[in-house]
Amino acid sequence: MADINLSRITKCFGDYRALNQVSLDISDGEFVALLGPSGCGKTTLLRLMAGFEEPGEGQISIGGQVVADPAKGVMVSPEDRNLGIVFQSYALWPHMSVSRNVGYPLEVRGMNRADRDRRISEALDIVALGPYADRSPAELSGGQRQRVALARCLVMEPRAVLLDEPLANLDVHLRETMQQAFLDFHRRTGATMIYVTHDQAEAMAMADRIAVMDKGHIRQMAAPETLYREPADHMVAGFVGAGSVLPITGVEVENGGTCSVKLGDTRIAARVCPKLASSGHINGQAGLCLRPEDVWVEDEAPLRGKVEDCVYLGGRFRLSVRIDDEHTLPVYANRRARVGEPVGLKVADGWVFDRLAGEVA
Numbered sequence: 001m002a003d004i005n006l007s008r009i010t011k012c013f014g015d016y017r018a019l020n021q022v023s024l025d026i027s028d029g030e031f032v033a034l035l036g037p038s039g040c041g042k043t044t045l046l047r048l049m050a051g052f053e054e055p056g057e058g059q060i061s062i063g064g065q066v067v068a069d070p071a072k073g074v075m076v077s078p079e080d081r082n083l084g085i086v087f088q089s090y091a092l093w094p095h096m097s098v099s100r101n102v103g104y105p106l107e108v109r110g111m112n113r114a115d116r117d118r119r120i121s122e123a124l125d126i127v128a129l130g131p132y133a134d135r136s137p138a139e140l141s142g143g144q145r146q147r148v149a150l151a152r153c154l155v156m157e158p159r160a161v162l163l164d165e166p167l168a169n170l171d172v173h174l175r176e177t178m179q180q181a182f183l184d185f186h187r188r189t190g191a192t193m194i195y196v197t198h199d200q201a202e203a204m205a206m207a208d209r210i211a212v213m214d215k216g217h218i219r220q221m222a223a224p225e226t227l228y229r230e231p232a233d234h235m236v237a238g239f240v241g242a243g244s245v246l247p248i249t250g251v252e253v254e255n256g257g258t259c260s261v262k263l264g265d266t267r268i269a270a271r272v273c274p275k276l277a278s279s280g281h282i283n284g285q286a287g288l289c290l291r292p293e294d295v296w297v298e299d300e301a302p303l304r305g306k307v308e309d310c311v312y313l314g315g316r317f318r319l320s321v322r323i324d325d326e327h328t329l330p331v332y333a334n335r336r337a338r339v340g341e342p343v344g345l346k347v348a349d350g351w352v353f354d355r356l357a358g359e360v361a
């Protein structure tokens with residue numbers, strides 16, 4: 001297995017700049033998700049790593065070997081990069097059994113039967129499909145087919161496994177089961193894994209770190225908890241986790257990374273990003289990210305609002321509460337609330353950052 005390093009990668013299709021100066025360092029054995037809205041450049045980045053596309057500028061190394069560097073005329077072909085690739089479509093041979101599908105890449109390489117059988121059986125064990133070895137793909141569920149595709153890339157003992165929305169064709173229930181299968185696969189193999197998805201819950205459930213992409217840039221790369229608690233900007237805050245971002249002014253930074261923010265007719269305490277904490281003051285507008293679990297209804301609280309919406313989530317309710325013309329807060333509550341009902345709100349935590357939408361890190 002290997003680490004993967006991308007340095008200042010730019011990729012254009014005609015006049016369109018799909019990736020702009022993207023740098024990314026993935027450690028050996030790490031599970032990294034590339035997350036972002038449709039068209040942000042996730043698949044293009046994966047295809048550049050795989051060698052299906054050539055960068056216009058920048059350098060890609062895998063396990064210390066430079067595999068793409070247009071300035072030096074280096075472009076290693078996909079077959080010589082030794083990476084496993086799993087797509088949304090499983091691309092299994094319908095006329096071959098599960099075990100022959102898994103072993104086919106080894107057959108093409110001319111590996112002898114005994115070694116091949118051993119590698120096939122190890123790979124099928126890892127994806128828990130040993131008993132299905134003699135079935136044909138038509139006799140498997142979607143999730144089982146995707147596990148065959150995973151086993152097929154594993155037999156090649158790849159340096160890393162690249163996955164492009166591998167669960168997109170599966171129903172919600174199966175997706176959760178498969179997320180666990182991918183995590184087990186990662187734990188058992190220690191493989192470096194790069195996983196493209198536009199589903200933030202899927203990325204949060206599986207990845208060690210997530211690179212959040214937007215319009216050909218990486219906005220923030222961090223552990224899921226950090227992205228959730230300390231989003232770098234408006235786009236990340238809105239894309240990762242349910243919550244809302246409020247434009248705010250009148251922030252007073254205090255010592256120790258906290259600040260006080262004016263909300264409605266009162267002030268609340270919030271954490272503040274390091275850049276703002278060190279500058280000591282905020283000129284102009286900043287963003288306040290609030291998560292619904294940090295805001296609750298408390299009758300006597302000084303922050304007042306009116307319920308605009310109430311949705312039952314199973315076990316709790318999610319309210320939208322308008323506190324003034326500009327601001328609506330997400331709130332979890334343990335009782336149903338009437339639309340128009342006046343409520344008091346307690347805000348236990350918030351995160352203030354200085355970059356609003358449109359700016360790029």
Ligand SMILES: Nc1ncnc2c1ncn2[C@@H]1O[C@H](COP(=O)(O)OP(=O)(O)OP(=O)(O)O)[C@@H](O)[C@H]1O
Pocket residue numbers: 013016018036037038039040041042043044045198
């Ligand atoms: N071969 C190509 N020719 C022209 N434009 C392309 C090509 N491949 C990708 N693009 C454009 O580059 C941008 C990034 O595409 P990419 O497939 O990487 O996005 P994505 O984030 O994977 O999106 P999705 O989640 O919808 O698959 C898009 O605007 C797309 O239209």
